[in-house]
Amino acid sequence: MLLWVAVGFAQDRPDRSRPPALGPAPQLNLPPIQKRMLSNGLPVWVIETHKVPLVQANLVVFAGSGDDPAGKFGVGSMTASMLDEGAGSRSALEIADAFEFLGANLTTGSNFDASVVRMNVPVPRLGDALPLMADVALRPTFPQQDLDRLRQERLTALLQARDDPQAIAPRAFQRIVYGATHRYGTSAQGTEGTLKALTSGDVRAFHDSFYQPSNATIVLVGDIRTDDVVPMLEQSFGGWKNVGPVRRVTVPTAPQLTQGQIYLVDKPGAAQSVIQIGWVGVPRSTPDYYRIQVTNTILGGSFSSRLNQNLREEHGYAYGARSVFDMRMSAGPFIAAAGVQTDKTADALREFFKELNAIRATAVSDAELTRAKNYIALGLPGQFETSGDLSQQIEDLIVYKLSDDYYQRYVPEIQKVTAADLLKTAATYIQPAKFAVVIVGDRKVIEAGIRALNLEPVRVMTVDEALGS
């Protein structure tokens, strides 16, 4: 160390006139996916990583909130939540105790497209934990008292959502863009009315219909060997039987908005206005996937994106601004969003529309295009660091039926995108004149300014209307 210090005094100053050149970017080097099948036909995907003595085991079931029957919005989500509230011979408390004692993390959940039981467990405890996991996924008992307890928790959470402009705004937005009858117009957990009407029979029927080996895949990632774990899986999941054909619900493509509209939800005394702007976006299967990702990265998908630079860095109206295409099996929403200080609400809206219009009016510069493409493409290896990260990337392949070499092809596909592609993409998918705008804020302070913009007719929406009944 003394020698080192001496060298330190003698050094020249480094050349700071330009940033140091980057060497060649590392490639994403995914370990191979090993595919097997259990005797009942349940596909098994294994990725061996040898890093930390943990294994991630995810059972993906092809049914989510999109499969909720009309009038029973929330049943798919409740089914997933109820899985570990009583299963096999164990009560909710016994299940929790057993997993925790093994040092295992078990979560159950769903989105619009799939339900997943995820378990992270030390490798030496995998043999103890898999039968428990199988009980939870395959043999839930759906006790009435536990359903009533979760129902009450969710109803209370819905009551608490009224406190929070950040919770009200997305619910109002989806209701306006999709309407009350389309599944995407109501949150995955449902409304007060559907929650109250939900029975254990509904939950059991959802489980019976969709939780079948022909409608599921199990993914294991971690410090394991495929040949060791397949027999263990066979023991826990191999006896799972199909009970009948699976009929998934196809969520219809929602009709697109045809004219602009602004909705104001009053939140007296709010320090910020929470703004959401957008319309019906695209499904995950869109052929324009890569072009849309690059377009959105430039618009509002990174720190240097136009929306964030404008609303945060240039004007200081917000802590941050962003946009996202929420892609699902059917077309999910495109949303541009920010929380902005109350007295700058109208100014912020004007800047939002300025950026939304600009991205479709003028071709992006080479520098901006290259930056966005590199941010997405070169950052890819960082998305695969942990067994949990890796398993969820694999879930996407499974749920959206992407090709096995999807992640190998990802970088060249992104790099192919041109400035001309972006103009076309923005012209198609970003049409601000037809967008819905939701603003949750202090009406008496912000209404006049918003009306003075003369953007669209301004309507007032109550919190009750936003949350649905």
Added chain:
Amino acid sequence: MKVRLGLLLLVVLSFPLSAQQNPRSPIPDPQSPLEVPYRQFTLANGLNVILHQDRSAPVVAVNMWYHVGSANERPGRTGFAHLFEHLMFEGSGHVKEGEFDTLLESAGGDNNGSTENDRTNYIIDVPANALELALFLESDRMGYLLDTMSPDRVNGQRDVVKNERRQSYENRPYGMAGLALDEMLWPEGHPYHWPTIGSMEDLTAASYEDVVAFFKKYYVPNNASLVIAGDIDLDRAQALVQKWFGEIPRGAAVEPVAPPAAVLTSVKRHILTDRVELPRLYLGWLTPRIYAPADASLDVVSYILARGKNSRLYKRLVYDTQMAQEVFAVQQGTALGGSFLIVATARPGTQMADIQKVIDEEIDRMRREPPEERELQRAKNQIEASFYRQMERVGGFRGKAEQLNAYFDFAGGDPDYFAEDLARYTSLSASDIRAAVLQWLPADRRVELVVEPEKKQ
């Protein structure tokens, strides 16, 4: 979406590992996978450097800690350390405004920062080929921040930080409770009395001159610690650190903050109103600092009280009686002392006094008798496994790079404190847990804060 957070609560990361024979440990025979070998050296200018090689993914985490936080502020300038953190991203002598982000994004990298009571950290996560770019940027703002600083730049981030305060505190349900709680727990004049985010008045008062003085005093290499972890060659990384940081001059030594120990001598009660539907109770105690012996015991107490369905408070309040919507407990060990919190939100129709009575009964039970063996072992097993989960990531706010710096700064100077940290937990007996509750969670010296719904008009 990247945010730059002023974290109000330092939630303790339990980071223990298995190093001794424990037949009921979830990982009974570790092949030493949790060892974190490192190389440490100090530049002539005093910059402490810790290198750790992990080639399992082609990524590198560059994690810089400055040993300055809101505890170094003075009344009248609260929130300044955090406002300053924002300015560190706005460009420096050889990096134009905006370029800090655009250069990193062009390389596929991400960056962030956060300010707490005792430290400010800066995180750059990049693909392995961009290590030198990250060091160029990190060193430029250490050496040349003031070359391009201006009152305009301060004003710009002042507005952003005020919006951060609005978004994360004022406009968030119960968002002001944490600030009130710190004011009650820590006496006037103690540096934890004021919030990291600061007051609006003090943010307004912060000046360009304050920025210059703060930078010269605290942002010197001898007040910083740099961890580089990930897919690196150790010799090359060391040479690059020397190349980019070696020229930066040492500054004056920074005096540590050393306030008198804070004590509570009675029960302090306060009621706050907020625009919320349901009342929430906060109970708070002053407890030992991070890595002090009872810090681990109190961590385990938080598991036994409120982690998982079988934990005592969750089971009684949320599962059985359903008086509460949620209950939460945490030991927050920070450098100058700790605090233990229990937080419960009442269901509609439940009286807060009834919830408090249950909490007091359960704490009292822990004072009278040690926990059951299975409760203790369940907590230890969860803690042990959570440690391994942390070992999978080098970067971000929860990766190994951050933990190496945390151990170096707060655990007595040894970055590879992982095994010792584990031993703090595995060595605990049931009577240790009872002793910690008896000593540190007394009924007559604590803070009781209730957030009540505003009366409807």
